[in-house]
Amino acid sequence: MDVKLKAITKRYQAPDGSVTDVLDVPNFDIGAGEHVAMIGSSGSGKTTLLHVMAGITAPSSGSVECGVPGMSPVNLAKLPEAARDAFRGRYIGIIFQTHHLLGGFTAMENVLLGMSFTGRPADAGWARHLLETVGLKDRMDYRPGKLSVGQQQRVAVARALANRPQLVLADEPTGALDPINARSVLDLIRSLTTEVGAALLLVTHDREIAQSLARRVDLAEINRSSSRYVSADTARIAEVSR
Amino acid sequence: MNIFQLILKQMRQRALSSWLTILSVLFGVMLATSVFVVHRTAGQVFQQEDYGFSAIVGPRGSRLALVLNSVYDIDQAQGTIQWNVYEDLFRTPNDRFASWAIPFAVGDTWKGRRIMGTSGLIVDRPEIASMAELLKQQGRELRDLARSPASPESAEALENRIQQVADLTLQRFVELDDLQTNAGELDFTIFDHLESIREDYERAISGLTQTGTAQRLLGVAAAQTVGERLMTLGNSVKPFEVGYGRKLTIAEGRAFHSMKFEGVLGAKVARELGMKIGDEFQLEHGGSAEDVHAEVWKVVGILAPTGTSFDDTIYIPLISSWAVPEHEHFMELAAEIAGTPDMDAPITKDSTTVRSGASPQPNASPKPGNAPMLPGGRVVPNLPAPDNTPRNTNATPTSPLASASNAPVEPKSADEHDHHHHEHAFMLRPDGTIKLDLEREKWRVSGIFVGTPGFYQYGNLRFNIEQKGLAMAVSPAQEMRAFFMKFLEPGTRVLSGIAILVSVLAAITILVSIYNSVVARRRDIAILRALGATRNRVLSLITLEAVLIGLVGGLLGLLGGYAMVSIGISLFGDERLPIRGLNVGWFEWAYLAGVVILAALAGLVPALAAYRVSVADNLASE
The missing domain is CATH 1.20.120 (Four Helix Bundle (Hemerythrin (Met), subunit A))
Known part of the structure; x- marks a missing residue:
């Protein structure tokens, strides 16, 4: 799947009525099966951009065109929320900085849960393969609380790939891990996305990690509002303290 | 993982809270169900249309008391009516009002069980x-x-x-x-x-x-x-019916001979007193165990159960109950007052007067089946009867074996002519049948069960009987319906109100419990959304959880309610409340559906909160 962002803006209205622009991305593409690292500091709007691409948040304007092979291109920005949810469940896998696993479910169940909202029957064999691949062959029936932070994140990786997605969005997936774990999780993400043929957008502030991916993008360069966002924020703080 | 597995998984995650919520629903539904069951059953008992007989003819007085006493064996008999009231009914069968009529006399007991002197037609048999x-x-x-x-x-x-x-x-x-x-x-x-x-x-x-x-x-x-x-x-000649087409039938032994000292036991009497065929019993006068009539009856049969108060009764021939000297004396007394308009009012028996000379001699105690001839009493005097029926003028008119050699032997004490102080009120024929001393004009019964072809004929019957001023005719269905509406309905309405309040309370418990869990699970809900669950899916997930709690709690409560009623009935109850197995009525199903809908509505409140959970806000990396 390739994704084309055109003229994306996202603005929030604060409770006091003031409007803040978070995103203003004139153009951004990811090709099918392409691995892209996105570098951005805190507050640069990278999470919002991921949410827009995942269909979790609708942009204020612009289009997010997803080209699924065998389907006419889908503009995620124009879909109603329920359709975006369904599209995300089927085609997009998300990995968060913290694992965001469900505490009451075992590793296996968490992966199966990822298959629950696609309208297709769960593929337990694939789930087992994923967990074996991420090195949790003996930990499938463990609940997240019984797993280490690194193991938890591996389960999260396996879950993101449960539906054989066409696009994997990873938001600082190694941010909470020590360097050795970070390295191996990163390798798993890359190898598994390659295995399923998905495109990967990996957001990180770690330049070394970014170097390991084929293409690198600096969010500050494509998001015209990132500097204004900071200044507007500063201005508001100044106004409040006055 | 389908939606139900997901719900069950989530419920198991907070098992204690889920079970406690189910328990609160269970108790609510249990309470409500037991109230409904008792109310419905009481309603069935008291509002039944099908008593088998459409009317009870009895002494004038309280209509309700006549029904309660005759049908449910509650309270005392109200008095007696003249035999000719029955004669008139019996002579006009399939007529304007009565299809069949069965006279009965009540008032005495054996070990606390009601004795009913009645016609042999009370028990059905091919003969x-x-x-x-x-x-x-x-x-x-x-x-x-x-x-x-x-x-x-x-x-x-x-x-x-x-x-x-x-x-x-x-x-x-x-x-x-x-x-x-x-x-x-x-x-x-x-x-x-x-x-x-x-x-x-x-x-x-x-x-x-x-x-x-x-x-x-x-x-x-x-x-x-x-x-x-x-x-x-x-x-x-038609047998008694305890319900439409349902008759009292013999389960064991045979029906009593209608002219001997024999009796048949209702199913419950036989079971609870452990009595069997061949056992003997006596009559406790007016229900008092210290005052027992001398005559002895023999059990010859046991009836099949009917699930009515007729199972808790001992049946003896009417003629044998009249053969008790104290009963005879009472009827003589009633006849002495004859002619006065009040003769059908209940007459208090003065048992002291009766008893003073009536203590039976052991030797003279009439036991059926003993010596072929026993002195039974005295010659029936030829009192001028109102209709001057000639049959009373015949010396041996009522003997089925009317030959001189078999004529009843005069007792040795036949010279005694005091009506009120004799020892026997009858003679025994050689075949053991009873020949009463008392003239038929003096016979009295407590009442008559009457079957009428329809309700219209009941109206005729009532008018006809009550015009003559000797008795009244009461429809048990009508009286009991009125009684139920007046006394039982308001009470059960209050209980139903309480039961419904408890159910609503249970629904609120569901609401609070699930709402708290939704608040605690915001992040989980956001994760499900991120994994592709739509808002509606989340809404149905939470609502279904509430429905599931309502359904499980409701079904268990329904079972519990029936169990409670069954246990209650077996402890304090009464077979007159016919609760047989798990017979869930439409009303309980409707109530259960109501509980589930209420649970769904209660679940909708937290479900809407879950519906509004923002994915972006709740997934933001910390």
Whole structure:
């Protein structure tokens, strides 16, 4: 799947009525099966951009065109929320900085849960393969609380790939891990996305990690509002303290 | 993982909270169900239309008390009515009001169980139908033969017919003793009626055996009357019904002989008192265990259960209850007041007066089946009866074996002529049947169960009975419905209100419990959304959880409610409340559906909160 962002803006209205622009991305593409690292500091709007691409948040304007092979291109920005949810469940896998696993479910169940909202029957064999691949062959029936932070994140990786997605969005997936774990999780993400043929957008502030991916993008360069966002924020703080 | 697995998984995650919520629903539904079941069952019992009999004819007084006492064995009998009230009903079968009529006398007990003196027709058996058929057939034959043809006959044909009638009448008259013996075993009142038909027979035969044609034609007319009376009698011979088409039947042994000291036990009596065939019992006077009548009855049969208060009764022949001297004395007393308008008002028995000279001698105690002849009492004096029925003038009129050698032997103490201080009220014939001292004009019963063809006929019956001023006719269905509406309905309404409040409370518990869990699970909900669950999916997930709690709690509560009622009934209850197995009525199903809907509505509140959970806000990396 390739994704084309055109003229994306996202603005929030604060409770006091003031409007803040978070995103203003004139153009951004990811090709099918392409691995892209996105570098951005805190507050640069990278999470919002991921949410827009995942269909979790609708942009204020612009289009997010997803080209699924065998389907006419889908503009995620124009879909109603329920359709975006369904599209995300089927085609997009998300990995968060913290694992965001469900505490009451075992590793296996968490992966199966990822298959629950696609309208297709769960593929337990694939789930087992994923967990074996991420090195949790003996930990499938463990609940997240019984797993280490690194193991938890591996389960999260396996879950993101449960539906054989066409696009994997990873938001600082190694941010909470020590360097050795970070390295191996990163390798798993890359190898598994390659295995399923998905495109990967990996957001990180770690330049070394970014170097390991084929293409690198600096969010500050494509998001015209990132500097204004900071200044507007500063201005508001100044106004409040006055 | 489908949606139900997901829900169950989530519920198991907070098992304690889920179970406690289910428990609160369970208790609510249990309470409500038991109230509904008791209310419905009480309603069925008290509002039943199908008592088998459509009316009870009894002494004037409280209509409700008559029904409560006669049908439910609650409270005391209200008094007695004259036998001729029954006679009138029995003589008009299939007529304007009564299809069948069964007289009964109550008031005494055995070990606390009600004794009912009654007709042999109370218990159904094949002999009743064959007796009815025989009477009708004999009567029809005689009537048809005796009925004059429409066209004038030749002298020869007339002579021929008269001869035929004479032959048949004589033949029937010869058979009468046998017929009466059989009838006496079946039902004393049929016996008694045949006795009165005997007079018509004698009149017919005396006419038919004259030489003059006119007298002989009068004999033919009398023979026709005999035929008609036999047919009428045959039509009246119908067994008692405890419900539409349901009769009291023998489970073990046989029905009592209607003229002997025999009895049959209701199913519950036999079971609870552990009595069996061959056992003996006596009558506790007025229900008091210290005051027992001397006569002894023998159990000859046990009835099949019917699930009504008729299972908790001991049945004895009416004639045997009249044979108790104290009962006889009471009826004599009632007759002495005869003629005064109040004679049908309840009369208090002065047992002291009765008892003063009535203590039975051990030797003279009449036990059926003992010596062939026992001194039974004294000669029945020929009191002038109101209708001057000639049958009382006959010295041995009621003997089925009417021969001089078998005539009842006069007791040695026959000189005693004080009505109120004699020891016996009857004689025993050689075959063990009872011959009462008391004239039929003095017989009294507590009431009469009457079956009418329909409600319209009940109206006729009531009007007819009450016009005469001797008794009243009460519809048990009508009285009990009114009673239920007046006394039981308001109470159960309040209980139902409480039950519904408890159910609403349970729904609020569901709401609070799930709402708290939704607040605690915001992040989980956001994760499900991120994994592709739509808002509606989340909404249904939470609502279904509430529905599941309502359904599980409701079903368990329904079972619990029935269990509670069953246990309650087995502990304090009464077989008159017919709760058989898990017989869930439409109302309980409707209530259960209501509970589930209420649970769904309660679940909708937290579900809407879950619906509004923002994915972006709740997934933001910390």
